[in-house]
Amino acid sequence: MGLFPATRLRRLRQHDWTRRLVQENALTANDLIWSVVITDQDTPEPIAAMPGVERLTLKGLAKAAREAQALGIPALAIFPHIDPAKKDEDGTEAVNRDGLIPNAIRTIKEAAPNLGVICDVALDPFTTHGHDGVLDGETIDNDATIERLIEQALVQAEAGCDVCAPSDMMDGRIGAIREALEFEGHYNTMILSYAAKYASGFYGPYREAIGSAAALKGDKKTYQMNPGNAAEALREVELDIAEGADMVMVKPGLPYLDIVRLLADNFDIPVFAFQVSGEYAMIEAAAANGWIDGERCMLESLLAFKRAGASGIVTYYAKRAAMALNG
Numbered sequence: 001m002g003l004f005p006a007t008r009l010r011r012l013r014q015h016d017w018t019r020r021l022v023q024e025n026a027l028t029a030n031d032l033i034w035s036v037v038i039t040d041q042d043t044p045e046p047i048a049a050m051p052g053v054e055r056l057t058l059k060g061l062a063k064a065a066r067e068a069q070a071l072g073i074p075a076l077a078i079f080p081h082i083d084p085a086k087k088d089e090d091g092t093e094a095v096n097r098d099g100l101i102p103n104a105i106r107t108i109k110e111a112a113p114n115l116g117v118i119c120d121v122a123l124d125p126f127t128t129h130g131h132d133g134v135l136d137g138e139t140i141d142n143d144a145t146i147e148r149l150i151e152q153a154l155v156q157a158e159a160g161c162d163v164c165a166p167s168d169m170m171d172g173r174i175g176a177i178r179e180a181l182e183f184e185g186h187y188n189t190m191i192l193s194y195a196a197k198y199a200s201g202f203y204g205p206y207r208e209a210i211g212s213a214a215a216l217k218g219d220k221k222t223y224q225m226n227p228g229n230a231a232e233a234l235r236e237v238e239l240d241i242a243e244g245a246d247m248v249m250v251k252p253g254l255p256y257l258d259i260v261r262l263l264a265d266n267f268d269i270p271v272f273a274f275q276v277s278g279e280y281a282m283i284e285a286a287a288a289n290g291w292i293d294g295e296r297c298m299l300e301s302l303l304a305f306k307r308a309g310a311s312g313i314v315t316y317y318a319k320r321a322a323m324a325l326n327g
């Protein structure tokens, strides 16, 4: 042992310029997908558990789309709040060609033609029971649900959606949707599979946002993944790649960074992470109390996804983050 440390890692941390020069991972607006909630009502509505996020009207959505495009955010992911009167057991409204989602897709494409549009393929915003599929007694009927999801994805693709993002966790849905899209000529419509989607408590505020919280009977543990599992995520992604997925998603985000890293290390497919509603709510609640610096923690949490190997992040913070990053 010499008198001095052989290596002083602090040397490279001395200056702002050295820190910038050796930074391994960076976050830019290009990494962000903006998740937005939309309503079929005429006025925007606040979401109590997500301060700063509103359900946007189509007019508000057009404005958001223009802002996103100007900020260099590549894409919007849209989530509908449907009038409860339009919900039924089978989520019929999900396949309405003149429904909120197809209209929202057309609205975005008109307002910001260079912005990507990503749509959830799942029935929960449209069902009276709040589950992602159709019920057979108490259970979610996998194959009957897939029939509905195929129709839903086709309606989205026809309306001009760029990316269908099945978030339902039925077995075999990626292959079935891929085949249907090809068959109908939508061979350029991409599929972003929510491949590793966990049965999580962090979706709480979202269920309020889309109005499925009160409705939801039971939980989603028979189709979403067990939070205790990691190897199973490898199996999910392997299947989805074989079935034709273009990209995969891990959800929730921050509590599952190990899964993001695991998938990034094991597959060459782009991996995305969803910073979900509960993650947003936690940062906002702590910031509102003055317990953390909200802006700083937001950017730090988003950078963490890049460090874990994510290609990008779906986040309610996309606009705020892009504004901060663009200076």
Ligand code: PBG
Residues within 6 Å of the ligand: 120, 122, 123, 124, 132, 167, 168, 202, 203, 204, 205, 206, 207, 220, 275, 276, 277, 278
């Ligand atoms: C369901 C869906 C969920 C979210 C997006 N799509 C929640 C759920 O599975 O109940 C959650 C998004 C969020 O919490 O921000 N298809």
